[in-house]
Amino acid sequence: MKTALQKLRRGLNTKLGFFLLVVLLFCIKSYWAYQNEFNLGVKGSMQHFLLAFNTIPGALVFLGIALYFRGRLSYWLMLIINALLSTWLFSNILYYREFSDFITFNVIKGSGAASNNLGKSLMGIIRPEDFLVYADVIILALVLLFHLIRVDMRRFKIRYAMTVTALGFVLFGANLGMAESDRSQLLTRTFDNNYIVKYLGLQAYTIYDGVKTTHNSVVKARADQDQLKPVLNFIHHNYAGPNVQYEGVAKGKNIFVIHLESLQQFMIDYKQDGQEVMPNLNKLYHANDTLAFDNFFHQVGQGKTADAEMMLENSLYGLPEGSAMVTDGTTNTFQSAPALLHQKLGYTTASFHGDVPSFWNRDNAYKSFGYQYFFSKEYYPKTKDYDAGYGMKDKIFMKESAHYIEQLPQPFYAKLITVTNHYPYILDKQNKDIQPWNTGDDTVDPYVQTARYLDESLGEFLDYLDKSGLRQNSVLILYGDHYGISNNHQPAIAQILHKKKVTNYDLAMFQKVPFMINMPGLKGGIDHTYGGEIDVLPTIEDLLGISSKNYIQFGQDLLSPERNQIVPFRNGDWVTPKYTKYNGDYYYTKNGKQITKATAKQKKEFSKIQKYVTTDLGLSDRVVNGDLLRFYKLPGFKKVDKKDYTYNLKKSLRNLQDAQKKQKTSLKTKNNNQTTIDDYSTDAPELKDYPKLNFPKP
Template sequence: KTLLLFADAIILMFISRKFPSFGDKTPLSRSEKRTFFSGVTALLALQIVVSVIYKPQMFSRSFDRQTVVKNLGLYTYHLFDITLQSKSSAERVFASGDGFSEIKNYTDSKDKRVDKNLFGAAKGKNVILISMESTQSFVINKKINGKEITPFLNEFIKDSFYFDNFYHQTGQGKTSDAEFIVENSLYPLDRGSVFFTHATNEYTATPEQLKKYGYSSAVFHSNDKTFWNRDVMYPALGYDRYFNLNDYAGTEQMSVGWGLKDKEFFEQSIPKLKSLPQPFYTKFITLTNHFPFLLNPEDQYVDEFNSESGVVNRYFPTVRYTDEALKLFIKQLKEEGLYDNSVIVIYGDHYGISENHNAAMAQFLGKDTITPFDSMQLQRVPLIIHVPGQEGKVVSKVSGQIDIKPTLLHLLGIKTNKSVEFGTDLFIKEKDPLMVMRDGSFVSEEYVYTKNMCYKRSTGEEADMTLCQPYIEKAKTELKLSDKLIYGDLLRFDPNNRYKTGTMTTKFE
């Protein structure tokens, strides 16, 4: 395949030798050169324009390099990639330590307190993060056709901390945004994915920080290593090992939709998990509950919903399947002696049902229609934190993915008072918590702001915009400062950024 990239050059060399006149080296005139380069530029521009017209989301969703290359062509893709990297490099060059100081002063002013009863409650324990693909909170403790959608999770939360007002905060980067937010306590960018545009930045991500405390780290995901540019970004986050598609055995019967079924994925991951030095920090990314939510009949534990939306109908069986896969995974952790020595964090990465399916969602929720306020409530995703030795509790604090990092570090007994983070510990009682979405929408203790409308959170009734205005300004400030930090690669100026990492091991064959 690599040789094919040079096939045109080889053919041209053959032709020039066979037909000497073909390689006429008569110099081009200035006008001919101008015409030639103008023509090439025009053709490249035309190709990009046509690609945008027929594939309008290709650039904003450039998570799969192979797909982008297929649509643009190899050479045009490289020009596109060079343009993006040049823009990022320019912003980095003109950034300074003064910009970092501004951001540090702001994050230092945030509530850095710890919960005295839970700080260090999991000191020295392993960490197992599970990213649940497209899972939203409306399925928790709900039934379809008389059957529970998430019977295992419904039981698991009884022995865990369950956050029922927890929101995803992702943008165009979807799953990669969720990973970035959770492990850095920074906001995603307003365009594209940080995993692509700023994978060479310096970060102080959780896996990198935990190296100082003797933790090994690994990601488990049965997908192509280049998807979302993970093979480049994970080393920047401090990961030691990436178990990707090349590490898993798969057959047609074992796979569905985007890859290996979750049951197979977890089962094959257990031996790999056992091989890691302890304590470890690990992340598992599920796949079965991925759009368009396909599942073989023999794997369905509940029937499809009955609405005009096939997407909504198929969503419930795939959620139920992932729930069953989690049940088996937790059972295996117990059998291998890992359960009682591990903090387990299960979170939904982003929404699964878009607003295009509001009519079907209204039917499921028993509503006449889905209002903007309702849509905001549907952005809630599950967050479950199981800490060995701790009793279960429902925490209703307004929160988001940006709060996971400081919460987890505090459970491990690690202070974050010097860290640059926009999140706060989920267990402390803040005076007025605020969850900010990438588009500037927010949820506070009393108000919800979305689509230029202000609502009372307790009733969903419209409220005067002046009541939301102070939070709107605060949301803008947080997003602006987080963007500035990423675009300028400002964490390189952080004197506390001393957790330097080595090379991540990835199976490439």
């Protein structure tokens, strides 16, 4: 034992030994912070291993800089670098505690509101244990000052220092490879900064954010007002005027946008063993006062849900790679639905989502969109087993959202994002009311169970709207955001669709998602027009009597008799009522027959459609990548200032209280300040032991 201690001390008295000690202590404290100060959602042995492993490469590279210097300077540089990295860690701990996200260069450069809010409440944020990130720096400094470890004055060879640096990069490569195996497209399909930190560590996240910010800044810096000319020409040339039969029929009504996670159109009227899987949605779909669209397609790319939201709120496409809400949601100028409705019609605007606010960068992008309120996971009471996969279970989420819905001054625009019907379709036994499919594909089979659960959640919510009286003065807009079953599961898809095998035409039609508009007194029916998510906002605007003729929006009103019915997919494929192009094959849309030998006339038609699709997507990308809306003065619209918005829990709840007192139009205020939550009935088993839920207070 004594000999071992002597060897250890001799080792620590060398520069390499002291360096390894610094690296070890830095990695330990980083891992401690990841586990205790951040909510990274680490699951499974691989993720736990990577969380510990990813602390090593950055430590070797950054602390290893000191090895290139001589004598005492080398030792003190190790401590200085350690202190700087610790300060960055400390800053992120404080920022995360307030905003549930990590600091970005965009936040440092231009997000004064976040920095100011953090500074004002700093003393209320700091906890004594936060300073533990400096413990190793202090201990090592004392060890050197009191000569408990001697400074090795011998020169550390440059090639050895370079070996340490190279080892750091090699280990990072290994880290990235393992991370990609567990989470594919980690860096190209980034929807939450938590994932980058979880898999690659805080240092790698910071460098990644820096590179991404620099690239975006270069593109934006080169942009100018002249780049708007082709955009405006294209939009004005392809503008489709409103349908006079529907123009303004929803004016003054509340708007509920219900986001049906991963729900595909084929589930409408779908039966399993003679039983309707989604009876509530089917009833709504076929109601006399519902406009239902049976040729409505999702148009998302890698951004999936975020792309759907981008199109819904802005009528701008997501980007070819990654998520525009993540890449540009914090810094870009937008002329979005929440801001437009608030400024032009006095709507209260709110989004509801039962997950962390940083997911898809919503906590920042929603401010850019002009959402007054964002009710994320922290706004809801925590009950036993209330969470599944990507957030709160839908039945619990929908019921508890009613607590805030009844407080919103009317008219309001409220978007509710469900999550339970999200891959990998996790649902506990007590909530399963239907048997899974038996396709032999374990990934696909439970989809039908979570879809049924989503339908039951929707039924309970609609029942509440009827009982509370909200339904009579509201428009319901329901849409599926993207596919739930990917094209990688073709044998299972064939079984589900009762086909022997699926073609590219079948896969193209499989991209249909539900879209319906319900309002008491609306002249409904099933509309066969071809459209997609890019068309939702212009449709809503015309229903509300807002002319979108001068807006930079790439969709067309779905009800307009002038629309061209060309539906671009994000990858450049497309569908029209006559032809479909998918994965390089061409088909007749009506019957699915493949066109193997196109005529000269058909080739000309294909070329014309493709030119429109390419131009449409390309110009939208130019608007987003260049932040071109900052150059566009929309008459009667004031540019959104993110400083005007806060999603801090207590501040938001106080703002909601003040708004109710000022406007006196909320459902609760009109009900003599009595809650309507008793009208909400749910069979969610998780809520049986919670007769009264304790919501956060301002």
